[in-house]
Amino acid sequence: MIVLLLAVMAQATPDIVVTGRALESDAGEEGTNSIVIDRKQLLERANRGLDNILGDVGGVQGFRRSDARSTHPTSQSITMRGLGGNAASRSLLILDGVPQADPFGGWVAFPAYAVDRLNSVRVTRGGGSALWGNGALAGTVELESATPDQLRPIEGRLAVGSRGSFDGMSSLTGKGSDGFVTGSLALARGDGFVPIVGADRGPIDRRGPYRQISGFVRGVTEVAPATELQANLLLFGDRRTRGVPNTDNKARGIDGSVRLVGRGPVGWSLLGYVQHRRLESEFASIDAARTTSTLVLDQYKVPARGWGARGELSFDLGAVDLRTGADLRIVSGETNELFQFVAGSPTKRRVAGGRNTAAGVFAAATTEVGKLRLSAAGRIDRWAIRDGRLDETSLIGGTDSATRFAGRSRWEPTGRLGLTWEASSKLNVRAAAYRGWRLPTLNELYRPFRAGADATAANAALDPETMVGAEAGTDWRPSSDMKLSLTAFVARLDDAIANVTIAQGPGVFPGVGFVSAAGSFRRRENLDSITSRGIEAEWEGTFGAVSASLSYAFVDARVRDDGVGSAVDGLRPVQVPKHHLALVADWNPSDATSIGALAKWASARFEDDANERRLAGALTVDAYATQRFGRRWKIGLRAENLFDRRVEASVSERGEVERATPRTIWLELGFAY
Numbered sequence: 001m002i003v004l005l006l007a008v009m010a011q012a013t014p015d016i017v018v019t020g021r022a023l024e025s026d027a028g029e030e031g032t033n034s035i036v037i038d039r040k041q042l043l044e045r046a047n048r049g050l051d052n053i054l055g056d057v058g059g060v061q062g063f064r065r066s067d068a069r070s071t072h073p074t075s076q077s078i079t080m081r082g083l084g085g086n087a088a089s090r091s092l093l094i095l096d097g098v099p100q101a102d103p104f105g106g107w108v109a110f111p112a113y114a115v116d117r118l119n120s121v122r123v124t125r126g127g128g129s130a131l132w133g134n135g136a137l138a139g140t141v142e143l144e145s146a147t148p149d150q151l152r153p154i155e156g157r158l159a160v161g162s163r164g165s166f167d168g169m170s171s172l173t174g175k176g177s178d179g180f181v182t183g184s185l186a187l188a189r190g191d192g193f194v195p196i197v198g199a200d201r202g203p204i205d206r207r208g209p210y211r212q213i214s215g216f217v218r219g220v221t222e223v224a225p226a227t228e229l230q231a232n233l234l235l236f237g238d239r240r241t242r243g244v245p246n247t248d249n250k251a252r253g254i255d256g257s258v259r260l261v262g263r264g265p266v267g268w269s270l271l272g273y274v275q276h277r278r279l280e281s282e283f284a285s286i287d288a289a290r291t292t293s294t295l296v297l298d299q300y301k302v303p304a305r306g307w308g309a310r311g312e313l314s315f316d317l318g319a320v321d322l323r324t325g326a327d328l329r330i331v332s333g334e335t336n337e338l339f340q341f342v343a344g345s346p347t348k349r350r351v352a353g354g355r356n357t358a359a360g361v362f363a364a365a366t367t368e369v370g371k372l373r374l375s376a377a378g379r380i381d382r383w384a385i386r387d388g389r390l391d392e393t394s395l396i397g398g399t400d401s402a403t404r405f406a407g408r409s410r411w412e413p414t415g416r417l418g419l420t421w422e423a424s425s426k427l428n429v430r431a432a433a434y435r436g437w438r439l440p441t442l443n444e445l446y447r448p449f450r451a452g453a454d455a456t457a458a459n460a461a462l463d464p465e466t467m468v469g470a471e472a473g474t475d476w477r478p479s480s481d482m483k484l485s486l487t488a489f490v491a492r493l494d495d496a497i498a499n500v501t502i503a504q505g506p507g508v509f510p511g512v513g514f515v516s517a518a519g520s521f522r523r524r525e526n527l528d529s530i531t532s533r534g535i536e537a538e539w540e541g542t543f544g545a546v547s548a549s550l551s552y553a554f555v556d557a558r559v560r561d562d563g564v565g566s567a568v569d570g571l572r573p574v575q576v577p578k579h580h581l582a583l584v585a586d587w588n589p590s591d592a593t594s595i596g597a598l599a600k601w602a603s604a605r606f607e608d609d610a611n612e613r614r615l616a617g618a619l620t621v622d623a624y625a626t627q628r629f630g631r632r633w634k635i636g637l638r639a640e641n642l643f644d645r646r647v648e649a650s651v652s653e654r655g656e657v658e659r660a661t662p663r664t665i666w667l668e669l670g671f672a673y
Contacts, residue, residue: 031417033489056584063077063087066649067660069188103275109253118146178221193659194207218232226263230259268311273306274307278301278302294341297339297448306331311327337350348392357383371423377415418431432470456523467491484538493529498573499574518652538552545589558572559573571610626668
């Protein structure tokens with residue numbers, strides 16, 4: 001049916017009178033440090049994964065260095081400015097106005113977002129977004145879908161790479177006088193690599209293959225003068241193995257959204273969306289010689305659902321740009337798992353989950369006073385944690401238990417004040433102060449997990465995290481071909497949720513069961529705070545056929561706690577490096593030829609809250625070269641981690657090091673009609 005609709009629309013007139021975009025308003029967003037990665041930059045990176053592209057921005061990181069082809073799906077997250085410490089995202093990912101964090105766990109399904117479909121990625125470092133509220137603690141990442149002026153009727157690319165890898169994407173776009181429809185399909189697979197480094201491997205270690213698929217359909221049509229209907233449908237599937245037996249993972253999801261956008265003297269938008277996600281994951285205990293892998297936890301079904309609605313009004317009042325509205329997000333889910341295995345068979349079943357709700361109203365205004373541009377934005381949310389439960393059933397005739405957790409609710413404010421001063425035609429000075437918050441995920445509240453021999457219990461009593469911060473910076477344009485930005489920031493994350501070490505194995509511990517002598521027992525806790533301060537610098541310039549950019553971040557982040565986490569007071573949060581630098585250079589000797597390279601360096605970090613398991617820093621280089629043949633064909637050669645440097649992603653209690661992606665070479669063919 002979709003193909004038929006595309007064919008019909010392709011025969012219509014090519015004039016497009018709709019945009020497919022959101023309301024155009026920047027009210028309340030002054031004074032923050034934002035970077036826009038445009039479509040050309042997205043398509044010309046050697047590594048096309050969205051998580052890797054975001055990692056090229058100084059101060060933006062996932063929980064681990066390994067990417068969405070090899071890491072555990074629940075380790076995929078986005079955080080900024082050192083406000084890390086666990087795998088839940090502390091920055092909010094948004095696609096065409098819809099929050100994308102997993103409704104149950106807050107992680108991000110990066111394989112769902114093929115960058116070929118995107119017009120741009122806007123990264124805003126700095127929290128307190130009154131427009132988005134819950135989850136935008138450290139910043140926001142806004143994805144905007146590509147529109148027909150950027151897409152050919154038929155497009156595609158096919159790439160084959162090292163270790164039996166394949167990466168392909170195709171799209172069809174039909175244009176009409178009052179709208180368009182675009183559909184795309186992305187596929188990726190590979191035999192994977194052995195995650196454990198050579199010196200630490202045992203007989204059970206093997207490659208970790210992956211299989212990923214993502215489909216996207218988008219339709220936009222004019223339904224009344226200056227009013228358009230936008231509808232999105234996103235589907236994805238993701239299967240990975242973690243390099244040893246009993247570590248299979250499966251994730252899949254389907255999201256749908258409908259948005260009405262009206263443009264005129266008063267702009268308005270109405271959005272509704274639904275999300276359904278499901279995770280299946282196995283966890284294993286591995287002996288010291290790495291000769292056996294024993295299944296210890298089988299999360300055979302983790303369904304999650306999200307619903308949401310949002311309404312906005314945008315006013316141009318002459319001296320004031322005003323934006324106001326309200327939104328609602330409800331998430332629910334549960335983990336269904338088998339645990340306490342004896343002789344390879346489970347002895348208990350656990351079902352744990354609940355429902356979280358956040359509803360708020362917001363307003364943001366921007367005005368100009370001479371050369372000053374001032375903004376103020378605020379919102380108030382009512383959050384609720386409800387229906388929390390933990391049921392454990394014996395499969396061998398023992399005692400069953402059923403726990404119900406008391407519901408909680410509270411009002412939570414968000415706010416931001418910002419200014420930009422045009423000191424001269426070449427120099428801007430900006431500053432902002434803000435407050436934001438994040439509700440604990442259902443995963444943090446109710447779901448235990450294992451990583452190697454270590455086990456971490458959930459905590460249904462967790463409080464929301466809150467953050468206060470401030471920043472000041474400058475943007476200097478000495479010429480039309482060069483820009484330099486410098487930002488200094490401070491932030492304090494109160495009630496920071498972290499995985500705190502409670503005891504060392506061996507032993508049987510509440511919420512996780514048996515932990516071997518090689519592992520630690522941890523529990524999610526609210527620490528007093530994480531404090532972070534640092535500097536971010538960006539430079540970009542064009543010199544004839546050569547363009548280059550540099551992004552650097554220095555982050556000094558520390559844990560502060562005199563309670564249950566007092567042993568880690570003054571130490572660095574887990575997986576947070578002090579230094580992060582990315583240098584990109586592109587040479588375009590002609591319109592048909594592009595050559596580029598990316599050098600990225602991140603300093604050492606720690607795997608554990610006690611800062612005892614150190615992960616070495618690493619410098620990697622990616623490169624690409626493409627050649628176009630007319631308007632229809634393109635061939636390319638890409639290399640990830642060109643010099644095959646060892647990039648340490650994690651280290652176990654026994655000192656076994658897991659690495660991120662080794663050198664991968666790709667040969668690519670692109671076409672467009």
